[in-house]
């Protein structure tokens with residue numbers, strides 16, 4: 001058993017937000033999924049206050065050794081999540097981490113206060129890869145904004161608070177230190193790297209959202225460097241992710257300073273990847 005911010009986990013492998021739909025997987029794989037759940041905790045996809053339709057198609061581009069997605073965080077909004085998804089996610093055999101995103105500190109506070117009231121939620125992850133509606137800067141790329149948002153949200157919850165750092169910043173270690181000063185209990189990284197693809201033979205972006213986020217093996221070395229940099233800057237527990245496909249990749253992140261590892265893009269290729277990795281991680 002592993003203790004992560006006071007939550008007991010059977011092993012150190014969880015999922016990256018938005019890369020495993022446990023509700024759909026249960027429909028497809030039935031009770032087998034619950035009996036042999038691949039992750040030791042389940043992270044929901046990002047929830048926002050209001051429902052979002054997501055970005056126009058096309059939403060995916062296959063890059064060499066990776067994937068660029070511009071899914072655009074489609075979700076049912078906070079009330080839809082609490083009423084429809086949470087009761088189903090609460091039936092999973094592992095602790096639930098709910099991932100939320102706001103575009104102001106106030107929005108983050110509303111989301112977190114609602115999660116605080118639900119005992120089914122074990123911990124809360126903030127996706128801070130979102131532009132502040134006033135400054136236009138990604139909240140998570142600016143240490144001052146990130147500290148202020150973390151501090152505001154901290155006042156709303158006693159549950160473990162994880163800040164999912166953005167890699168699209170000049171100094172990820174400074175952002176991690178800002179999250180720590182603001183009162184975070186843990187940090188997770190890396191989210192996707194901003195990327196673009198042109199429609200073949202044209203000067204137009206391929207993706208409906210123009211740019212997207214690069215994930216998969218292509219970002220593994222970046223993840224390793226950023227996890228090591230963050231380990232050097234904070235004492236907080238770290239969830240490391242980015243391109244993990246094998247036990248050796250997961251071990252590298254642990255050696256670089258992560259406490260848990262998350263599997264993302266690899267679960268699309270092999271939904272049982274995390275179980276395979278967890279079985280041979282040590």
Ligand SMILES: Cc1cc2nc3c(=O)[nH]c(=O)nc-3n(C[C@H](O)[C@H](O)[C@H](O)COP(=O)(O)O)c2cc1C
Nearest residue numbers: 016017018046069127190191215216242243264265
């Ligand atoms: C299709 C897709 C959807 C994602 N959705 C979310 C999301 O809703 N919230 C979030 O914080 N991260 C999201 N991510 C980022 C992943 O959780 C993870 O940080 C990133 O993909 C790096 O890990 P990987 O290389 O193992 O995929 C998404 C990634 C992909 C590929």
